[in-house]
Amino acid sequence: MKIVIIGNSVAGINAVEAVREKDKISEIKVISDEQTRAYSHPLLPNFVVGDVSRAEERFYYRERNFYEKHNVKTLLGRRAVKIFPKNKYVELDNEEKVDYDKLLIACGGKPFVPSMKGVELNGVHTLTNIKAADKLKADLPNIEHCVVVGGGLIGSKIAEKLAKKGVKVTLVELMRRVLFPVLDDAGADYVHKELKNLGVKLVLEDSVVELKGDKRVKEVVLSSGKTIKANSVIVAVGVRPNLDFVADSDIEVNKGIIVNDYMQTNIDTIFAAGDVVEAYDIVISQKRPIPILPLAARQGRVAGLNIIDSNVKYKGGFPTNSITIGNISFISMGIVDSDEFEVLKIKKDGEYRKFLIHDDKLIGAILVGNIEKAGMFNWMIQNRFDVSWIKDTFLNSDFGWKYFNKAFRVLRLDRKIK
Amino acid sequence: MKIVKINEDNCIYCHLCEVACVVEHSQSKDIIKAFKREEKPTARCGVEFNYPLSLSVMCRHCDDAPCMEACQNGAMHRDDRGYVVVNEDKCVGCWMCVMACPYGVIKRDTRRDVWGLSTKCDSCPDRDVPACVEACPNNALMFEEI
Numbered sequence: 021m022k023i024v025i026i027g028n029s030v031a032g033i034n035a036v037e038a039v040r041e042k043d044k045i046s047e048i049k050v051i052s053d054e055q056t057r058a059y060s061h062p063l064l065p066n067f068v069v070g071d072v073s074r075a076e077e078r079f080y081y082r083e084r085n086f087y088e089k090h091n092v093k094t095l096l097g098r099r100a101v102k103i104f105p106k107n108k109y110v111e112l113d114n115e116e117k118v119d120y121d122k123l124l125i126a127c128g129g130k131p132f133v134p135s136m137k138g139v140e141l142n143g144v145h146t147l148t149n150i151k152a153a154d155k156l157k158a159d160l161p162n163i164e165h166c167v168v169v170g171g172g173l174i175g176s177k178i179a180e181k182l183a184k185k186g187v188k189v190t191l192v193e194l195m196r197r198v199l200f201p202v203l204d205d206a207g208a209d210y211v212h213k214e215l216k217n218l219g220v221k222l223v224l225e226d227s228v229v230e231l232k233g234d235k236r237v238k239e240v241v242l243s244s245g246k247t248i249k250a251n252s253v254i255v256a257v258g259v260r261p262n263l264d265f266v267a268d269s270d271i272e273v274n275k276g277i278i279v280n281d282y283m284q285t286n287i288d289t290i291f292a293a294g295d296v297v298e299a300y301d302i303v304i305s306q307k308r309p310i311p312i313l314p315l316a317a318r319q320g321r322v323a324g325l326n327i328i329d330s331n332v333k334y335k336g337g338f339p340t341n342s343i344t345i346g347n348i349s350f351i352s353m354g355i356v357d358s359d360e361f362e363v364l365k366i367k368k369d370g371e372y373r374k375f376l377i378h379d380d381k382l383i384g385a386i387l388v389g390n391i392e393k394a395g396m397f398n399w400m401i402q403n404r405f406d407v408s409w410i411k412d413t414f415l416n417s418d419f420g421w422k423y424f425n426k427a428f429r430v431l432r433l434d435r436k437i438k
Numbered sequence: 439m440k441i442v443k444i445n446e447d448n449c450i451y452c453h454l455c456e457v458a459c460v461v462e463h464s465q466s467k468d469i470i471k472a473f474k475r476e477e478k479p480t481a482r483c484g485v486e487f488n489y490p491l492s493l494s495v496m497c498r499h500c501d502d503a504p505c506m507e508a509c510q511n512g513a514m515h516r517d518d519r520g521y522v523v524v525n526e527d528k529c530v531g532c533w534m535c536v537m538a539c540p541y542g543v544i545k546r547d548t549r550r551d552v553w554g555l556s557t558k559c560d561s562c563p564d565r566d567v568p569a570c571v572e573a574c575p576n577n578a579l580m581f582e583e584i
Contacts, residue, residue: 314534340538349546396541421493
């Protein structure tokens, strides 16, 4: 069998590993427009400021000999431009045709750049891949004042990193708080304080409408009419599924590529996984893109197993995020800000805990400061665990196994219940 | 594959498993040096107490390990023996494994300069029987086939 994978990151790599667990014979080809072996995207802000470089193994997602060890042919620096499902081949940007029996689309997301005048000026950057990170890193010595557009995970992290390097940073966020879908007001307040302590200026409930300058950006105009003198802008408003080359194909697409429980598209020889798809969110009970790394890994694995006909279902996922800003660590999962559900929360010395419960099931959580045992809550959400008898202990800083019912605890710890 | 089986009825909250774990993962593997002279490692097992219950909990070495899935750079991996372990040279302390671990047994070590370090049971690669099991005076921890 000929297996072709478009994309050389988390979903694609996990698919390769899944296939090779059982199938050492099929040919696997990985196509990517990036030249680098798979690397860690969350480390890009660290890469820009020099915490980590290409010379370090830490930067990479898998070891150097991964492709050789898994008998994978790589077509790096090549972009897939079109899929021909009837004749089962992918056309590359050099017009080469790559035949497949099973195809996996795992080409990830691309940065969403909102329409603003002057976006083509020098000094304007994004930060979702190594090429953009290289460009920003090379420009770093020129940057005195940077406006970061968007207070999401990438925006908040690069704002923190640049401020620590001594760059003057203004973070502009459209909503009333940073990390809007990830935290609630009380949680985001900690981030605001940490960023301010590092010297980051926060401009909330505002957006950038125009970038002014001759060749290089000099000034940023906000929709409120305010202006900020800045010689660099980083646009970090979010990522969208990268649907460029499936746009005029027969593959069904909504916000992302639509897949079934087997990570299979409407064409049964074509699978999709990772940031490019919209898969099932078990918390909100509908399909939507959730561009996070752990789900890309899981979906890639499920796709890989089904490519070799293992008949494994993707059980669905939900957003989970872990970020450290300044001295405080944050973990959040599921629905984190809603009045419609039962809410348990407590704020105490250096710690904030919040839990959302619906029909006796945990559907979301925020942990700030004390993130110990966060994964136990993750498990409860994923397994729709009845929390009615234990939820009162969630607010305890020392939450743990000791609060569970004995029979259940023993079965879990003996791995009799997964 | 053998993992540490937890017999909570036998646990007397003595913390000797934690002591043994610290010593085993110290530079010198000497108890005095480990606790008083060297940088003390974090114990990979954790004793919980809620009278009259107590139990020591450590990694269950899942088959489909969610911590490995969540790891951003492959620092969390399965070693040749089949156990889930952290590559300390790679770990960047993003705590995505903490977020993912269904047993809540990954601890944070924030003492390194640049990068945090996720710390968890490695099933003692230098020993036939893990140190915590050997140290337990009451068979509350046993090394058994799962």
